[in-house]
Amino acid sequence: MIPYGKHNVKLSEALRVAWQIRFHSLTQGSKINEFERLVAEYVGANYAVAVSSATAGLHIAMLALELPQNSKVITSPISFVASSNSILYAGHHPLFVDIDAQTLNLDLDLVEKQVHLQDEVRAIIPVHFAGLPCDMSKISQIAKASGVRVIEDAAHALGATYENGQKVGSCSFSDMTVFSFHPVKSITTGEGGMVTTNDYELYKKLMRLRSHGINKLDDEFRNPILSTTAGVANPWYYEMIELGFNFRLTEIQAVLGISQMKRLDSFIARRAKLVKKYQDLMKNSSKVSSAQKSSNTGSANHIFPIRINFSSSSLSRNKLMALLKEGGISSQVHYIPIPAQPFYQQLGYNISEIPNAFSYYEEALTIPLFPSLKGRDQRKIIRLLEDLV
Numbered sequence: 347m348i349p350y351g352k353h354n355v356k357l358s359e360a361l362r363v364a365w366q367i368r369f370h371s372l373t374q375g376s377k378i379n380e381f382e383r384l385v386a387e388y389v390g391a392n393y394a395v396a397v398s399s400a401t402a403g404l405h406i407a408m409l410a411l412e413l414p415q416n417s418k419v420i421t422s423p424i425s426f427v428a429s430s431n432s433i434l435y436a437g438h439h440p441l442f443v444d445i446d447a448q449t450l451n452l453d454l455d456l457v458e459k460q461v462h463l464q465d466e467v468r469a470i471i472p473v474h475f476a477g478l479p480c481d482m483s484k485i486s487q488i489a490k491a492s493g494v495r496v497i498e499d500a501a502h503a504l505g506a507t508y509e510n511g512q513k514v515g516s517c518s519f520s521d522m523t524v525f526s527f528h529p530v531k532s533i534t535t536g537e538g539g540m541v542t543t544n545d546y547e548l549y550k551k552l553m554r555l556r557s558h559g560i561n562k563l564d565d566e567f568r569n570p571i572l573s574t575t576a577g578v579a580n581p582w583y584y585e586m587i588e589l590g591f592n593f594r595l596t597e598i599q600a601v602l603g604i605s606q607m608k609r610l611d612s613f614i615a616r617r618a619k620l621v622k623k624y625q626d627l628m629k630n631s632s633k634v635s636s637a638q639k640s641s642n643t644g645s646a647n648h649i650f651p652i653r654i655n656f657s658s659s660s661l662s663r664n665k666l667m668a669l670l671k672e673g674g675i676s677s678q679v680h681y682i683p684i685p686a687q688p689f690y691q692q693l694g695y696n697i698s699e700i701p702n703a704f705s706y707y708e709e710a711l712t713i714p715l716f717p718s719l720k721g722r723d724q725r726k727i728i729r730l731l732e733d734l735v
C-alpha cells in the first residue's frame with residue numbers, strides 16, 4: 347500500500363535516539379537547545395522555542411500576543427482544525443476568509459477588506475497551504491497599516507522559501523511562525539513543533555508558557571527577598587508568574603529532530619523533483635490536474651492535491667478512493683472546510699461566505715507524496731487515475 351504521506355527515518359537516526367535514552371537525559375537537557383538553535387539558524391530567525399506539537403505552538407503563540415479578549419482573528423477555512431482552534435483556546439473569534447482559487451491560500455484582497463470592515467480584527471494566521479508560502483510581504487503591509495499582528499501557520503512549510511529568497515520562519519513579515527514535526531510533515535520528531543520569532547519579549551513569554559508560566563531567562567523575581575538567604579541564592583527557589591502549560595518536547599525527540607534537520611534540504615529537493623514528475627505525467631491529461639497553481643517556486647511541497655470534477659462524472663470521490671485503495675494507493679482530502687465542522691456550525695458560522703473553499707473541497711483529492719516515493723509508483727498512480735476518472 348502506498349500511503350499519501352510518510353516519514354523518513356534511517357536506522358542510524360533510530361540508533362541515536364536509542365543511545366540518548368540509554369545514556370543521556372530524557373527531558374530538559376541540552377539537546378532541546380541544540381535543536382532550537384539549528385531551526386533558528388536554518389530559517390534565519392533570532393529565537394526558536396521547541397514545543398510538544400504545532401497545536402501547542404499555535405496555542406501559546408496566540409496567548410503571547412496578549413490581545414484583548416474576544417478579538418477577531420482571520421485564518422483560512424482550508425486548513426487543519428488546529429489553526430482556528432488556537433484562536434478559540436486564547437478566547438478569541440476565528441474569522442474565516444475565503445481562499446484564492448489558484449493558490450488555495452487566503453485571498454488577500456478579501457483579508458484586506460475584512461481588516462478594514464471590522465474593528466475587532468487584531469491578528470491574522472495565514473496558512474502556507476501544502477507548503478506554498480502566502481504572499482507575506484502583502485500580508486505584512488495589510489497588517490502593519492492597521493496594527494494587526496501575524497502568526498504564520500507553517501505546519502506544512504518548513505524548508506519553504508518566500509519570493510524574496512528568505513526561508514519561511516525568518517519572521518521578517520510576522521510576529522511568530524509555527525512549525526509541525528508530525529510524521530507527515532517536512533521533518534519529524536514523532537509529535538512536536540517549533541515557534542520562531544525575532545522578538546525577545548515574545549521569546550521569553552513563549553518559554554514561560556511552554557513550562558508552567560515559571561520565570562525564564564532574565565525575568566526578575568517578584569519576591570527577591572525570598573530568593574536568597576544571607577545574600578546567597580536559594581537553589582530551590584523559582585517563581586510561577588503566569589498560568590502556563592507543560593508543552594515541552596523531550597530530549598529523545600530533540601535528538602531525532604537534530605538529525606532530521608540535517609536531511610531537510612534533501613527532503614525538500616526530493617519533494618520538488620517528485621512534484622515536477624507528477625506535473626509532467628499530467629501534462630496532457632484532460633481529467634486530472636494539480637490543484638495549486640502559482641509562479642512561486644519556493645514551496646515545501648508538503649502534499650500534492652489534485653482537482654477532479656466529480657459532479658460532471660459518474661464516478662464519486664468515495665468510489666474513486668475505494669478503487670485507488672484496491673490498486674494499492676492511499677488518498678486523502680485536505681481539508682473539509684473548518685467552519686463546516688459540527689463544532690463550528692454550532693458556533694453559527696455561515697459557510698456560504700467561502701465559495702472558493704467549498705468548490706475546492708468538492709473536487710479535492712490528495713495523492714501520495716513523500717521523499718521515498720518512487721518514480722514508477724507515480725506512473726502507476728497517474729495511469730490508474732486516468733483509467734478510473
Ligand SMILES: *Cc1c(COP(=O)(O)O)cnc(C)c1O
Pocket residue numbers: 399400401402425426428429473499501502525526527528537538539
Ligand atoms: C499538522 C497541522 C497542524 C498541527 O500540527 P500538530 O503538530 O499535529 O499539532 C496545524 N496546522 C496545520 C495546517 C497542519 O497541517
